[in-house]
Amino acid sequence: EAGVVQSPRYKIIEKKQPVAFWCNPISGHNTLYWYRQNLGQGPELLIRYENEEAVDDSQLPKDRFSAERLKGVDSTLKIQPAELGDSAVYLCASSTRQNRNTIYFGEGSWLTVV
């Protein structure tokens, strides 16, 4: 069974430029998450989807971040414009509704803003 797939793996951009990350969750997983992980810290939740509905985006900086999950499968996380402080690893994850504390993560998208 394929795991959570993310792309790109690495991205370097200049500040004020836009960037987008793509995620394909495990087949059949209705719940999709985007996390941000700063160096030396654990992942922090940005947004959670149940199918195509964003049910918790309270931690998403909405002035520059946006996300979508069209058709309830793949998801895209966008940052526009990027700031230096956005440099981090962006992790996509998925789970079933029945067991949300067994979360399956992708390898992450490493963003460096220069």
Added chain:
Amino acid sequence: LAKTTQPISMDSYEGQEVNITCSHNNIATNDYITWYQQFPSQGPRFIIQGYKTKVTNEVASLFIPADRKSSTLSLPRVSLSDTAVYYCLVGEQNDYKLSFGAGTTVTVRA
């Protein structure tokens, strides 16, 4: 949400057993204890989950005393490839807002 406390780092040598204890004094009745492992340059990976007593799988064992206020993740006979960050999380099975914290960095040396 139950708060967890675990050591920041632990060092070990190949072949030794590594035990990481996590304190969760205010664990609730419906809370489960879940451990994740994160290798450098990868996302966290679920390794084990338990509610009480002992759980064992091919990767690790999880020991939970009767009062459930702490738990110990046991990694038998570690190898260099077990060098990773280990996170202890406590919450209900439908609790999506689990906090990962900073985890315990385990370094295995030859």
